[in-house]
Amino acid sequence: MRKKFSASLVALSFVLTSSITAVAQDANYSNKNALPEIGVVASDAISLDKEMIVGDAVMRQMRGQSPVISDPVLDEYLQDVGNRLVVHADNAKFPFEFFWVNNDAINAFAFFGGHIGVHTGLMRRAENESELASVLAHEISHVTQRHIARRMQAQQRSSPLALASLIGGVLIAMANPEAGIAAMQAGSAASAQLQIDYTRSNEQEADRIGIAMLARAGFDPNAAASFFSTMAEEYRMVSRPPARLLTHPLTESRIADARNRAGDYPRRYLPINKQFELAKARIKARYSFEPDYAVEYYEAAVEQNVQRSKEASLYGLALAYMRDDKTEKAKKIMDELIAGDSSNLFYLDAMTDIHISLGEPLKAVNLLKPHVTHNPRNQVLALNQANAYISAQNYDEAISLLKDFLLVNKDYQIAHQLMSEAYQKSKRFSQMHQSKAEVYALYGAYNRAVDELQYAYNFAGDDHLIKQRIRARIKQFRDQEERLERL
Structure with a gap:
């Protein structure tokens, strides 16, 4: 599905990163621009509302261009680990969204609006859940302390969205190097990546807050130091370290400091x-x-x-x-x-x-039914049951289940794709095109989304209520584009 509009998104990424060279010239800061230690003071650089809007826009761009994994089982697991940490975080101003990127590099990253991406390669190298949680806690701390916003505050000559757009392009390069190279050529990619390198004080702050969060959440506080050591050992002899070490410089003193901080908490043998x-x-x-x-x-x-x-x-x-x-x-x-x-x-x-x-979808339906009854909005259960219903040609049950699920998970891509499939197979073409429009919107391809809604309008016949809803949704998509332009 991404391939249908990947070219336009590559062009978008190139536009968003056009200010890289100018911003990169200001990458080095003098001591007089040292950032404050209280994350909430960055509100004059970008408000929380705008941070949510920009974060949502970057996330849509990433879905369209980087290998973001849509896997309900893995999503459920990662979100659960993340939520167990977030409840112990200070200054958590909005819900956090954790997602996977299919890339074998040891890397994770955070950006506006509580979005945190984790590479599959990092999970492969983590020895236990506490090591995974230590990385999530570190990234959560970058968000709660608003380190990107504070960087913007220090960089007075860059507008909020200019730097946010820059960060969006760089994040895509981190998540998918091939796409990043296509969008950021002429030697600017390396200097651009430096724009989201956190200052040493930011890293120390995220380590300190993250280890405390790790301990409060019941994980082993020594996991941060142990994972640091794993990364340092694995890449000690290579000429180019992984992205994680480029954006989060790892020194012997940082490892030692993590060990010392963990010593303030009781060790947990889990x-x-x-x-x-x-x-x-x-x-x-x-x-x-x-x-x-x-x-x-x-x-x-x-x-x-x-x-x-x-x-x-x-x-x-x-x-x-x-x-x-x-x-x-x-x-x-x-x-x-x-x-x-x-x-x-x-x-x-x-x-x-x-x-x-x-070819036994009804067996899947019966297997899942008692679990879905008990927990109808769990994404693994609901989406698997909907898929089984579609395979059993019971489209009404699938649609009913998906509608209920989308009430509280409106941005879940697979749910909209399954809904579109159910409508298509049941020959409800107006609704099918409406569901396709939602999928395109999740990728930030609003023009394609509007096209799908116009197809839906033509299939609506004399149903004036549906036509009115479609017109309203078209207006919402166009308003979203205009809102981003006004920023």
Whole structure:
């Protein structure tokens, strides 16, 4: 779906980053411009309302151009870990959104409006959930302390949206280097990336606040130092460090300081976290490894029991078999796993895909039904059940479930895609085009969204109420574009 409008978004990214060279000339600051330590004072640089608007615009751009993963199971897991930290954060002014980027680099990044991206490569290298949480806590601290806004405040000659647009282009380069190179040529990419490098004081502040948050949330406060050490050791001999180390410089003194700060809190020896191991296995089997290698890797892991969690190894092997079109082998494994943990969302998701693949969608419906009844707005349960209903040609049930889900998850891409599919297969073309419009809007492609709504209008016939709603939505999309221009 991205490919249909990726060219226009590359052009947009190029426009947004056109001010890179001018801004880069001001990258070095003297001591007189040292930033204050209280994050909320940056409100005169950009208000919280505008920060939300700009963050939403950047997120839409990233969905369209970078390899953002739409995976309900992984999204649910990452959001859960993030939320467990956010409830212990100070100055959390808005809901946080955590998302995955399919990139093997060790990296994570934060930007306006509480958006935090995590590369799959970082998850692959993390040894335990506390190490993952230590990175999230650090990025949450950058947001709550408003470090980007404070940088803008110091950079008086740049308007808020000019720098925010610049950051948007650089974030895309970080998430997808190929797209970034296409959008930022002539040697400006390297200097542009420096624009979101945080000052040493910002990094120290984020480390300090993040480790305290980590401890309050019940994670091991020593995890930050241990993950720092892992990164430093892995890249000690390479000529070019990963993006994470370029944007978050890692020195021996910083590692030592993290260890010292962790010493202020009691050490926690936590057991192996099953959900973390399953999420890590899913990333390897579905996103990091090629299908053939994934099968070999997890067959060896199961045979040799090299993974810390046998269940995670079996789960990874089942996913690898599914990618390699060995569905019956996958089903045999998943039958065993789900018998021992019938409410596990990772397992329910895999079993749904297996039943649909085998042409048995009603088995998936019945498997999920009691769980959906208990928790109807859980994204894993609701979206899998909707997918199963569509496969069973029960479009009304799918649409009803998705409408309810979208009431509280209005920006969830897969839900709109499933809704569009259900409407298309049930030959409700006006509603189908309306759902497609919502998908395009999530990518920031408002012109394409308006086109879809105009198609929807033509299919609406004599239904004046639907036509009125479509006209209102067209106006909303155009107003959103104009609002960004006015900023």
